[in-house]
Amino acid sequence: MTDPARLDASAIATAVRNRRMSAETVVRAALEAIERRNPALNCFTDVLRDRALEAAASVDDRLSAGGDPGPLAGVPFGVKNLFDVRGLPTLAGSKINRDLPPARADAVLVRRLEAAGAVLVGTQHMDEYAYGFTTENSHYGPGRNPHDLARVAGGSSGGSAAAVAAGLVPLSLASDTNGSIRVPSSFCGIFGLKPTYGRLPRTASFQFVHDLDHLGPFARTVTDLALCYDAQQGHDAGDPMCARRPVEPALPRLGEPIDGLRVSVLDGWFRDTAGPQALDAVATVARALQAGPDTTLANAAEARAAAFCITAASGADLHMENLKKRQADFDPAVRDRLLAGALLPASVLVHAHRLRRWFRDQVAEAFRHADILIAPSTPCPAPLIGQPTIRLGAEEVPTRPNIGVYTQPISFIGLPVVGVPVHGSEALPIGVQIIAPPWQEQLALRVAAHLERIGVVGAPIAEAP
Template sequence: MTADSLLQGSATAMSDAVRSGRSTATALTQASLARIEATDGRVNAFTDVTTRRALDAAAALDRRLAAGDVDAHGLPLLGVPFAVKNLFDVAGLTTLAGSKIERGQPPATADGPLVARLEAAGAVLVGALNMDEYAYGFTTENSHEGPCHNPHDLTRIAGGSSGGSAAAIAAGQVPLTLGSDTNGSIRVPSSLCGTFGLKPTYGRLPRNGSYPFVASLDHLGPFARDVHDLALTYDALQGFDARDPGCVQRAFEPTAGSLALGADGLRIAVLGGYFHDHADDMARAAVARAAQALGVMRTVELPKVAHARAAAFVISNSEGGTLHLPDLRTRPQDFEPLSRDRFMAGALLPAAWVHNAQRVRRWFALRAAELFEDVDVLIAPATPCVAPPIGTEWIELNGQRLPARPSLGLLTQPISCIGLPVCAVPVWGVHATLPIGLQLIAAPWREDCVLRVAHQLQQLGVASSPVAAL
């Protein structure tokens, strides 16, 4: 099998090919760089391509393998190309966070810890990826870098704010990426581009070495085309880092080895109510297809979900606006207009509103904890609809006209507010040509449960992440 064909498959198959000598890290890296060069003019997933670094790292891996200087079996992602959202620190690159303002900052002097952990697992970094400015958005229609295009329909959005992270996988440029999720920024682009994505439990992975948005809501996590790859990557990323005060000191809990258990023994239910009412017929059909495949008959509800979403909005606006207040005062013209106005409004929110939002957040977290006493995994739509065309201002949802950009997070924001682990799972066939994603949601620290169910849905053919025919 050639490096080009391997690149369109799983990271596991790539690393196995390098480990067995059927391919090399250099060949896979060259294939990835060639695919980026051939396709990214249309997709616009990448903001930086680290060609020299990637080729040097791949060559070093190949030399170490040839000399027997490395335990190939101890490197689960051996030779696998990956890329990261451009809010991750990459040594030698300025951490842009999708902005114009940060372009004047010096380059990062070291890689962020999650970048370093993937390289320690044998992966090869090939570049940084397009995103919404300061991670505040659901579309990646970035006015500084240009919009990121959905590889499955180049006239449509990739979702955001980690749009480049999902689009690069859907375009077959890399099999693994890293992104961030504050209000849905892993799950929304996963849904719209048809990739698997994992938002771990809040505090599970360190966030130092990345540009912050909302400290009390920010998560970092992986995207992949295959659930086994997603679990391997998540396992490689785990570990405490005291430099992030929000990172929890928790033992390593591997997930890849338990995937074969599937849904056996897990109590699964469909999350209805708000999550049914704020989804269109295709999103509901995706949920129904997964539930039927898993034999799930039960539907449950969370109370006051709209209140939780409102709390997430208030907290995001307030923390984000406060973070950017110095630049809002001195350089307002250098922000994207939409994010500038939301940050300014957030910086002016009364303290009582923020206090009440935190009270709602705590109350909602307690109601979710009560639900998880009786359920292990919840199934809900990830987005209310498939990817709209680039430039869409309004969407129609069940007879209601809604603003497109914020409404793409209708179903993800309430879950972000309480930091639960969620796996985004892409479903095909409910729309003629586009995917739409599910959220598999579990109690804190039960990433293993959502990944097991995602793996079973992939094995059953309900979920898949094909490379776009660009």
């Protein structure tokens, strides 16, 4: 019999709904896989064994009674530990938050996945307060990449990505402020969806930068990504930035042809400093999609700089009280960046917000000539844990602040992106961003599904090295 821990979400849900496999069997397999591999990977921070087994039994009971537990029946999933989970303090990767009272209710997106039949099995490791691209966390140790344990999983949602890549769970929920879904999706070789800013409610999750925070899923197939995304859509009044848009299901449209779509590769900022493997991956995807003329986004470097400044200042404001009272309790790498952000002149911040509107309009103009834009997710594959610098073009630059150079200009203006994994001839995978106009997640997902069907992208389980 197939190991249920290795199945993807849609295969699990089908098997559970058809009574070929019980939810309990699936969840026990996931718990066993986590127990076996988490000590090496360090991707789960809390495992919710009792809660998960109770929820699985409830799914099985519902099926036995002739009910429909939902499209994600029995699918185990994990959440980055910045989502509220009933009974746990919401750590957000920090030591300070251990002193918070336990959450009294689950985050809205957790509730929505459970309402669709999915089973929460645990919370997952991240950079402190989501401020990082590597999940190197001084309190809880580095999150490790399942393709090579000496390398980072990426961040800040590193634990969530590693858990999916290693086959411990088929789905994880994560957040992306500057690249925290797309970077670990690249390094761990899986699919990630960062929806349009305002699409999915962030209610009852720990914020980082209100103007830039997005939530979204990781999966090993595009179908699973769409299945999960569809179950999460819908307005929630608890998030003031959540758009009042109708649910626009992506799953039913995944198989639609992409003929006639105008695809364009971003050049300039997105090409000039990328490493060879990133360039190869973009070229492979561009060829498969018969991409037309390249597109230049003017001032992409400045847009990235604006996201950098807004992030530092907003993060500093959010944590100001603790920066005054508990400075020594922060991860040093995060602390120093937050303290610097607190000292940023206000006019820079205002200009950055004006630039945001202006850059959005420039990119909207670019979308008059292209339906989909393509760019690397990261300049290089996963660096080694502790690696101080990476190469950007001719320069050696500090690793942690610079991995997101190609993701930051895109999330800065809230565009939906699917991160697709390219497993070429190299040992490590690398990701490519499939970028769509605002609210066109289904378009990016359709393109990703096409690439997956023709074998250009994919996410095989990373076996233990």
